[in-house]
Amino acid sequence: MIHRTVTLTEATDILSKIVDAYGTPSNEGVEDVWVKSVFKQINENLYVNDLDIKLQWSLDQRTGKDRWTLVNTCSDEISQYxxxxxxxxxxxxxxxxxxxxxxxxxxxxxxxxxxxxxxxxxxxxxxxxxxxxxxxxxxxxxxxxxxxxxxxxxxxxxxxxxxxxxxxxxxxEFGSQPGETETSEYSGSLSTCAGCKEIVTFGQRCSNPQVNCNIRLHYHCTSPFFATLIDPRTCPGCSIAHGEVFTPIGC
Missing domain, CATH: 1.10.10.10 (Winged helix-like DNA-binding domain superfamily/Winged helix DNA-binding domain)
Structure with missing residues (x-):
């Protein structure tokens, strides 16, 4: 892959060109479901051949759209990537x-x-x-x-x-784990989304001035998350009306 990360639109375009050149293996054409099935097959082949890489799916924080990134499964050190x-x-x-x-x-x-x-x-x-x-x-x-x-x-x-x-x-380096010694000066400065449990550096947070509420959300996770609550009008971390105190995360 020339690009280490691609959106669904970019992946569809790439696979469309492959289909045009070599023919499609089915009558489905290049659709979202087929693109995802192709990436699943690629990951299975990468695993079988012990190549220590995989295509990792995620939702883009800014757009909420599908994204796949080629990641190294054996190391998470910056120098290795x-x-x-x-x-x-x-x-x-x-x-x-x-x-x-x-x-x-x-x-x-x-x-x-x-x-x-x-x-x-x-x-x-x-x-x-x-x-x-x-x-x-x-x-x-x-x-x-x-x-x-x-x-x-x-x-x-x-x-x-x-x-x-x-x-x-x-x-x-920057997360906060209960019972663990802090590993860096700014341990605990990393936030995770209450909806998808992934890292959030662009989204929104509860800024209730009365308590130190820990609710953070990606924008695309906000509606689905509150829809699962018994009372979708209040923050589950501090019970205040979420429309009153939620402020942006990131720039």
Whole structure:
């Protein structure tokens, strides 16, 4: 795969071209169900042949649409995934991730950095301390290779690819597990969606000022989640009307 992550639309387009070139194996044509069955078969073949990779399905946080990402099943270390990045870029990537979770820890879970972060002093030097590349050069490379996302408001955040591929690393470094010793300065700054239980860096949270409520939701998970509750009008974490106190996560 040229791209490590594809949407359903992109996958359909790729498979349509294959069907046009070689013919379709059935009368179904290239439809959503058939695309998903093809990816299931690919994963079965990858598993049988011990290739230590798989196509991981997820829902895009920003669009709520299907996405598949090619992930390494044997390691969750940044250096193992980002094999095309230089040592300076890998070091910078680690620092950027740490700074993004630091911002979430300090600034109400925005999980982002301003566009100019890589060129502002002294932040830029700290970003790539010990390396030969500038902070902006590292950020530009990570954006072009799909590890980072640039929002319409010009804020930098972790891409869907990074969240899927480095899920275990992010949980280990920034998650909070009951009874476990914190593994980094910002342990507990990572949030998970109350609906799908996956990492959420773009969505909404309960910000009830009276309590420290832990309910976080992706936008596409919000309606299905509240529809399952006995009282769909109140937050299950603090019982306040959810329309009154829910505020955005991420930029």
């Amino acid at each position: 980002a094999t095309l990045l230089s040592p300076d870029e890998i070091k910078g990537f680690r620092n950027i991730i740490r700074e993004i979770f630091r911002s979430a820890y300090l600034a109400k879970e925005d999980y982002s950095l301003p566009e100019l972060y890589g060129i502002e002093e002294p932040k830029a030097k700290q970003l790539c301390r010990g390396g030969t590349k500038s902070g902006q050069a590292v950020i530009d490379q990570l954006l072009s290779t799909g590890w980072l996302h640039m929002s319409e408001t010009r804020y930098i955040s972790l891409s869907e690819r990074t969240i899927i591929e480095l899920k275990d690393y992010l949980i280990r």
